[in-house]
Amino acid sequence: MLPSMIKRQTPSRAMVYLSPLLALALTLVAGILLFLIMGVSPAAALHAFFIEPVSTFYGLTELGVKASPLILIGVALSLGFRAGVWNIGAEGQLIMGGLCGGAVALFFYEKTGFYIIPLILIAGVSGGMMWASIVAFLRTHFNANEILTSLMLSYVAGLFLNLMVHGPLKDPEGYNFPESRLFSESALLPTMFEGSRLHIGFLIALIVVVVGWVLISRTLLGYQIKVMGDAPAAGEHAGFSRSKIIWITLILSGGIAGLAGVIEVSGPIGQLLPTISPGYGFTAIIVAYVGRLHPVGVLFAALLLALTYLGGEEAQISLNLPVAVTGVFQGLLLFFLLASDVLIHYRVSFNNKQMVAS
Amino acid sequence: MNTSSPYLLELKGMSKAFPGVLATDNVDLQIKPGEVHALLGENGAGKSTLVKMIYGILKPDAGSILFNGIPVEVNTPAHARELGVAMVFQHFSLFDSLSVVDNISLGMDHDNDMHELAQQITELSHRYGLPLDPQRHVYTLSVGERQRIEIIRCLLQKPKLLVMDEPTSVLTPQEVEKLFITLKRLSEEGMAILYISHKLNEIKALCSGATILRLGRKVDSVKVEDESAQSLAAMMMGKELKNIAHPKQAELGEVRLLVNGLDLPAKDKTGIALQGINLEVRSGEVVGISGVAGNGQDELLAALNGEQRSAQASSIEIEGQAAGRMGPNERRLIGLASVPEKRLGHGAVPDMNLAENSFLTAFKRLGLIKNSLIDSIKTSLFADKIIQQFSVKTPSSDVPAVSLSGGNLQKFIIGRELLQDPDMLIVAQPTWGVDAGAAQTIRLELRELAAKGAAVLVISQDLDELLEISDRIGAICGGKLSRFYPTSDITIEQVGMLMAGVCIEEGVLNVA
Helix, strand or coil, X not given: CCCEXXXXXXXXXXHHHHHXXXXXXXXXXXXXXXXXXXXCCHHHHHHHHHHHHHCCHHHHHHHHHHHHHHXXXXXXHHHHHHCCCCCCCHHHHHHHHHHHHHHHHHXXXXXXXXXXXXXXXXXXXXXXXXXXXXXXXXXXXXXXXXXXHHHHHHHHHHHHHHHHHHCCCCCCCCCCCCCCCCCCHHHCCCECCCCCCCECHHHHHHHHHHHHHHHXXXXXXXXXXXXXXXXXXXXHHCCCCHHHHHHHHHHHHHHHHHXXXXXXXXXXXXXXXXXXXXXXXXXXXXXXXXXXXXXXXXXHHHHHHHHHHHHXXXXXXXXXXXXXXXXXXXXXHHHHHHHHHHHHHEEEECCHHXXXXX | CCCCCCCCEEEEXXXXXXXXXXXXXXXXXXXXXXXXXXXECCCCCCHHHHHHHHCCCCCCCEEEEEECCEEECCCCHHHHHHHCEEEECCCCCCCCCCEHHHHHHHCCCCCCCHHHHHHHHHHHHHHCCCCCCCCCEHHHCCHHHHHHHHHHHHHCCCCCEEEEECHHHHCCHXXXXXXXXXXXXXXXXXXXXXXXXXXXXXXXXXXCEEEEEECCEEEEEEEHHHCCHHHHHHHHHCCCCCCCCCCCCCCCCCEEEEEEEEEECCCCCCCCCEEEEEEEEECCCEEEEECCCCCCHHXXXXXXXXXXXCCCHHHEEECCEECCCCCHHHHHHCCEEEECCCCECCCECCCCEHHHHHHHHHCCCCCCEECCEECHHHHHHHHHHHXXXXXXXXXXXXXXXXXXXXXXXXXXXXXXXXXXXXXXXEEECCCCCCCHHHHHHHHHHHHHHHHCCCEEEEECCCHHHHHHHCCEEEEEECCEECCCEEHHHCCHHHHHHHHCCCCCCCCCCCCC
């Protein structure tokens, strides 16, 4: 007989919070197997992957650099996911934010002024919001699935950035390379420690965590988001507007993703390139789920996923492992997390008769 | 083969219990070859459980199934199909991305030549007026066409008995007409049909015999031609209460809720359009709206509580204010509270705790927001007050709504609305699925609210309940509201007529 899945009456509450740790443990086990198959010493590989990158102060600051966009987008996406709004195009909103902010930075090239950085950040947020508002419009007016539209718009954004750095925003003295000029000093985010790349974007990310936490747990808007995600009909009964929530969550997540993008270009990157993100917008989806859609959980999950980026680089350098290891680790983590979540809510039965009777 | 039995299928003493409920209790049923037999009953009467036992999906706890007079034990649907039973389910099991012929082939017990199968499908579809192109993909088909696939899938097995579970609930009136022509044709050719429904006019139009179930028990088996729609309704809804102790007419005050010729188009194809609704509920009275499920009750509640806004502000007046364009919260602020039929997911959010659920409809009227943050202390206190005053059995206000029993959650939801001192309460199915004790408490609370001067409107399928608590009663049928009559002057049969959409005015009843 075929096995079947039966919904559990009451899913264990403790397991809901423990499942990210369980998934992490399973990822490590799978990673060890993977390294053995590849003929690499698992101990050396895991050391290179998880310990080496954070064994120095510089390593820790780099972790903060990688984690900042993940924290920002992770918090933003978890608000939308709580409302049942599946914006998986944060990558595109990040790119548009970076592009708009970058364009402003280039506009003020070789100018100085305290006002430049705020203007750049505002431009970045607006770029992300504008990109996400297309998704919101298509969803509320034509009922177009936001999963598809937001994902497709990510590719459009990527190509548009390419077009810009090949064309109008190309460095005039750059020997025809598809890159913009390097931003001038007053368009770069100040760093927090001498000799590191950790910039004030990390502080902004921490502020967003706190604001996100208060928003989701204490405000009427957060309440509406949760109700609309759990029981839309109850939300309508209470007089909440579905399309209002769709607009707000998309604009909010688009804006924060745009902020993450502009923080990247005027932080660690310092210019516009054809590619400004190693997939932060997509990795943030994993971050949001590993963090249980809670801003504080997202903070820790973002640090963990940031480590996989650093560890992947380290493993490339010291063990000659392919760059795909990072993606494999991230994928394994999400896979095991989703699998344990399914088993928290359902149990497997090999007895079909019982299934029918229940 | 024992051919002495006049019946194709005979059920004797079928019983099936689920945890906490006896779904069918000692039910008998007989169907002759070529007969269209109705299985009639309200939601939860045990119809689906009974046919699932016939089709081998559920195993009966007691009772026997006789096929052509021979006792059989039906263990699996495949076994049922071998015996000649075919079933069209309410929810189709089709693959959207496959063609009609692929879908049918997948559901067959044996392998088939696809070309031959396609020919058979075309042939059957011509013969029974079920136009269907075997090569079309399912996603391009309407709901009615999809149902034809299921019917043809059944007919290919050349069954002796066709079971149809509420086949018209997803169809438009035109599609229903076509379906009936097909079914009559099949019956003329000697196929027996067991037709499950709670729609009386369909049963009058199609069936020759009917077995009526109520609360898991068989009420009666009748010839449909001997019965009227209202007598069938009375059997279905329960007729044991002949003499009702009518509540004392309270002092009637001003009109609190007034509906003037409200029209509301259906939201989707299976929805019901409200037509020319006129209604008046005064301070101090309980008004009851009866009706068979799916006749516009949900739509009426949504129109009145503001979930669905009407085109004209003046079509609904609350406390003398034109409220047709107001949303739920604006209507709440001027005193209208409502309790929807579905508790989990409509009246309450399943995964939120009781404190959070108490906030859901009360935050505006009780001012549960302070400095634009949720006042969680005040909210918890309110939840505790509901739990205490309405004896909700729960360890604390911190448990999720989904963990409460139906009766307790209903007490909580009604308590949440009543403690906001509404001037007007609209409640749908107030005691559905609630145990007898809690049901009595809820009814008393509703009467008491009216006695305190509020206007109460109860929309219910439980006729006994409506007759017990309402001062005036009417019915909704096909999205139209009947006139209302004082409960003291009306009989169950007359309410049955109203529910079947028969106008009482036409000489049958002379009241008011």
